[in-house]
Amino acid sequence: MSRFTHAGRVPHVIDIPQELATTQELFNGDRGREFIAALPTLIEDFLERWDLRPDGSPMHGVTALVLPVLRRADDAPAVLKLQLLDEESAGEPLALRLWDGDGAVRLLDHDPVTHTMLLERLDSTRMLSTLPSTRDAVLVIAHLLAHLTARPAPAGLRRLGDLAQAMLDQTPEALRRIPDPLVRRTVADCAAAVREVADEPGDRLLHWDLHDENVLACERAPWLAIDPKPLAGDPGFELWPALDNRFDADEITWRFDAMTDVLGLDRARARAWTMGRLLQNALWDIEDGRPLEPRQFEIAHRLRTHRSRQP
DSSP: OEEEOOTTSOOEEEOOOHHHHHHHHHHHHHHHHHHHHHHHHHHHHHHHHTTEEEOSOOEEOSSEEEEEEEETTTOOEEEEEEEOOOTTTTTHHHHHHHHTTSSBOOEEEEOTTTOOEEEEOOEEEEEGGGOSOHHHHHHHHHHHHHHHTTSBOOTTSEEHHHHHHHHHHHHHHHHHTOOOHHHHHHHHHHHHHHHHHTTOOOOEEEOSOOOTTSEEEOSSSSOEEOOOOOEEEOGGGGOHHHHHTTOOGGGHHHHHHHHHHHHTOOHHHHHHHHHHHHHHHHHHHHHHTOOOOHHHHHHHHHHHHOOOOOO
């Protein structure tokens, strides 16, 4: 719990969630601890700089603190997002500025030094995950993706081609560390699929992490995307979160066909890039010493044996 006071203003108490402190220390070590320790001062600085006042309890994800605020000039609701800059989040303001509120949360202000952002406030109580029908939720994600990936990516973002080559370079050593022959074969098959498409990685602006807790409702649009980890590449690389979220083995192929239909994707290429997401996850798990998740291999198995018609 951190208390700070603006000159001449009522003091506010800002609760820095312990869960955020724990994940920052886990993933970022000393940098994470320093970030958490600096948050009270950082919040104070941006409340002052952008003339804001707190308007509710802070929220958090794995790496970011999100504080509801009001802009003093017009009482307009917004949120202050503070996070430690990393490779995945570095392009977030660039992508949000390009989308300009069209299909995604609107960026109101941005500090390039601390990566702090002021964003329009959406309805955090109405995530897409609250939609009872998973099929309806998948279609919402598909239509958002079709919209968001319609633009070519700007210069300066991570490139899927570079990620793909790095994954292929890491695969031989990773395979040697997998004791289960069936799992090893699946990871090898994923690498083979990526190898087939790696020379045409695409150039679209990708969100990368559009699952049903990264889609919120608001007054100006039924649903908007938040929290992109943008890169330039093939939209087929976007499908994995919606296949994995609210996992249902019997729905995998329906979801894949529905999304590729809405996005107008070549299904063979989309399947290969989706296998690339499994390869990416497997390499991270192996590096961190975590067991590989069975449901992810079920997704790969269902897609490998599924023969759907082109949209």
